[in-house]
Amino acid sequence: MPKSLYEKVFDRHVVRPLTGGQHQLFIGLHLIHEVTSPPAFQDLRDRGLTVRHPERTFATQDHANPTTSLLRPYADRENEGQVQALERNVEAFGIRYFSPERGEHGIVHVIGPELGLTQPGMTIACGDSHTPTHGAFGAIAFGIGTSQIRDVLATQTLVMEKLKVRRIEITGRLRPGVYAKDVALHLINVMGAKGGVGFAHEFAGPVVERFSMEERMTLCNMAIEGGARCGYVNPDATTYAWLRGRPYVPGGAAWERAVRDWDSIRSDIDAPYDDLVTIDGSTIEPMVTWGVSVDQSVPVTGTIPTDTEDAGIADAADFMGWQPGQAIAGTPIDVAFIGSCTNGRLSDFQAVADLLAGRDLKVAPHVKALIVPGSQQVRNELVARGLDKLFVTAGFEFREAGCSMCLAINPDRLEGRQVCASSSNRNFKGRQGSPTGRTLLMSPVMVAAAAIAGAVTDPRTLFGTLQ
Amino acid sequence: MAHRSRISGTALVLRGNDIDTDRIIPARFLKGVSFAGLEAHVFADERSALRARSRMHPFDDAQRRGARILVVNKNFGCGSSREHAPQALQRWGIAAVVGESFGDIFAGNSVAIGMPCLRVSERDAALLQEAVEADGARTFAVDLEEKTIRSGNLVVPVDLSDGARAQLLEGTWDATAVLLAAGPQIEKTAARLPYLNGWA
Numbered sequence: 001m002p003k004s005l006y007e008k009v010f011d012r013h014v015v016r017p018l019t020g021g022q023h024q025l026f027i028g029l030h031l032i033h034e035v036t037s038p039p040a041f042q043d044l045r046d047r048g049l050t051v052r053h054p055e056r057t058f059a060t061q062d063h064a065n066p067t068t069s070l071l072r073p074y075a076d077r078e079n080e081g082q083v084q085a086l087e088r089n090v091e092a093f094g095i096r097y098f099s100p101e102r103g104e105h106g107i108v109h110v111i112g113p114e115l116g117l118t119q120p121g122m123t124i125a126c127g128d129s130h131t132p133t134h135g136a137f138g139a140i141a142f143g144i145g146t147s148q149i150r151d152v153l154a155t156q157t158l159v160m161e162k163l164k165v166r167r168i169e170i171t172g173r174l175r176p177g178v179y180a181k182d183v184a185l186h187l188i189n190v191m192g193a194k195g196g197v198g199f200a201h202e203f204a205g206p207v208v209e210r211f212s213m214e215e216r217m218t219l220c221n222m223a224i225e226g227g228a229r230c231g232y233v234n235p236d237a238t239t240y241a242w243l244r245g246r247p248y249v250p251g252g253a254a255w256e257r258a259v260r261d262w263d264s265i266r267s268d269i270d271a272p273y274d275d276l277v278t279i280d281g282s283t284i285e286p287m288v289t290w291g292v293s294v295d296q297s298v299p300v301t302g303t304i305p306t307d308t309e310d311a312g313i314a315d316a317a318d319f320m321g322w323q324p325g326q327a328i329a330g331t332p333i334d335v336a337f338i339g340s341c342t343n344g345r346l347s348d349f350q351a352v353a354d355l356l357a358g359r360d361l362k363v364a365p366h367v368k369a370l371i372v373p374g375s376q377q378v379r380n381e382l383v384a385r386g387l388d389k390l391f392v393t394a395g396f397e398f399r400e401a402g403c404s405m406c407l408a409i410n411p412d413r414l415e416g417r418q419v420c421a422s423s424s425n426r427n428f429k430g431r432q433g434s435p436t437g438r439t440l441l442m443s444p445v446m447v448a449a450a451a452i453a454g455a456v457t458d459p460r461t462l463f464g465t466l467q
Numbered sequence: 468m469a470h471r472s473r474i475s476g477t478a479l480v481l482r483g484n485d486i487d488t489d490r491i492i493p494a495r496f497l498k499g500v501s502f503a504g505l506e507a508h509v510f511a512d513e514r515s516a517l518r519a520r521s522r523m524h525p526f527d528d529a530q531r532r533g534a535r536i537l538v539v540n541k542n543f544g545c546g547s548s549r550e551h552a553p554q555a556l557q558r559w560g561i562a563a564v565v566g567e568s569f570g571d572i573f574a575g576n577s578v579a580i581g582m583p584c585l586r587v588s589e590r591d592a593a594l595l596q597e598a599v600e601a602d603g604a605r606t607f608a609v610d611l612e613e614k615t616i617r618s619g620n621l622v623v624p625v626d627l628s629d630g631a632r633a634q635l636l637e638g639t640w641d642a643t644a645v646l647l648a649a650g651p652q653i654e655k656t657a658a659r660l661p662y663l664n665g666w667a
Contacts, residue, residue, distance in 0.1 A: 081499075146502075197568055
């Protein structure tokens with residue numbers, strides 16, 4: 001019987017059926033960080049349990065560390081406390097920890113793929129909602145809570161229900177100046193923030209097939225913002241080329257066997273789906289969010305909706321301080337943030353650097369602009385290419401790696417009513433650390449354009465025709 | 468663990484769609500290493516924003532302080548996977564959430580701590596919200612066996628997945644013991660997985 005990748009991978013990992021249509025599912029890769037794991041380890045200790053497969057859990061720190069300096073102890077005592085708890089736990093239970101001291105830390109969804117820990121056909125769980133990022137490789141990857149972290153630590157399994165599967169085909173060809181981030185924002189705008197509730201999303205079609213791995217990661221990363229707990233792309237030659245030679249990826253004869261296996265888990269051509277959606281990629285514009293839910297977005301050439309009958313729109317417009325019908329372009333910004341698990345990878349920064357190079361463009365004097373690499377490896381590569389100097393010359397601050405101002409539990413945060421042009425993934429009220437702060441989500445290139453202009457700007461205009 | 472089939476008490480209403488977990492518990496309250504004390508910070512920013520406008524958030528209404536059932540609208544608990552959100556609600560006193568739809572991770576986290584998220588139709592959500600707002604002392608009873616919420620003559624059908632319902636009725640929402648009971652079947656599954664065995 002033909003099956004989708006989701007079904008094939010799920011079925012492989014079923015330990016046994018449970019009551020009520022649930023399954024006990026084996027978790028192939030468990031990733032942890034300092035914010036959501038400490039109570040799970042404490043719970044484990046309280047129950048006299050241990051970590052059943054410490055070799056299948058990998059740790060890093062990303063949310064709490066400052067990005068100005070990684071010198072310990074961290075100035076914020078709570079940040080320091082969470083990192084110390086993580087250090088104690090990985091030591092006590094024998095878990096491999098990718099630390100700043102060893103030059104290995106980074107956002108968990110950046111370093112997993114970088115190290116080749118993330119592979120097609122795995123089940124991957126992490127106490128972080130952006131875990132679908134790893135689905136870009138053809139893995140079934142999803143966010144879990146702290147009680148479930150405890151379950152994975154104690155048993156390497158979880159209680160799971162099978163999701164429905166929706167195939168989303170993105171057809172045609174993206175226009176110049178339109179990036180994977182714009183595709184993600186457009187999809188969420190069309191389908192709504194709750195459109196994916198109860199579904200795994202299979203992203204497919206010519207636009208996705210042409211995407212690089214980093215673009216696929218951006219798209220899958222945002223699956224949760226459309227309500228889907230899980231998003232994935234079928235593995236192909238692009239996937240294999242990216243994986244080959246990475247530290248945790250097998251070489252030699254095992255590599256050949258792995259590729260044959262990975263080919264076999266692709267969705268069958270006649271696989272059944274619970275839903276099928278087709279989006280014409282050639283109509284997608286550079287997108288920017290105007291509201292406090294990720295589906296509240298418009299093309300950068302657009303205007304704020306005027307539908308004040310809709311309580312959600314009215315509340316968001318009130319919080320953001322818009323006049324009905326106002327154009328979004330020209331909105332002054334205070335802060336520009338390029339980074340996060342959505343857009344903190346090498347190609348995101350390279351795309352911005354390519355536009356800055358040789359143009360003598362400077363960040364507007366009133367704008368605080370941050371470049372925060374997604375991992376120390378990304379940071380090292382940017383330095384090796386000399387791009388740190390290019391960014392600093394243009395007026396950006398070049399920071400240490402971490403989640404930083406995406407959720408702002410380290411010292412990087414908005415103040416008061418500041419407006420931030422951000423390449424991150426959430427525009428929720430208070431998300432960037434100030435209860436009244438305002439976030440406009442967009443692609444890294446549009447953030448750079450906003451930083452330079454000092455206001456939301458169509459990057460196609462500022463930088464000329466984009467490729 | 469005791470089974471959980473009936474949850475009754477007074478209720479409170481939180482209107483609006485897409486209420487995300489950052490709103491339920493802002494990220495700055497995620498900096499501790501335990502969930503203790505989170506109840507003090509549930510909806511912290513929304514509550515202070517309303518106080519600043521001389522308005523009252525439902526969680527600040529003294530009349531509702533004993534409420535056990537929270538009635539919401541669509542996609543409640545979307546966003547971040549932070550279990551701090553259902554933990555904060557439960558520690559505040561909420562024992563069941565009734566709404567039109569829920570974020571998948573939030574709903575799973577809620578069941579894992581024994582707090583069901585029950586789906587009702589848009590019409591029934593409106594009906595319940597009106598009834599709750601009209602009388603702060605009115606009590607409601609969620610019955611997981613018959614999948615209803617009742618109050619006097621009002622009877623509304625509620626839905627939740629068979630799996631979550633079974634976990635609550637059987638008292639196995641804390642799943643660790645059930646999962647451990649699989650014993651060596653866990654390692655048998657691992658032994659079948661190509662990537663854990665060199666694709667041999």
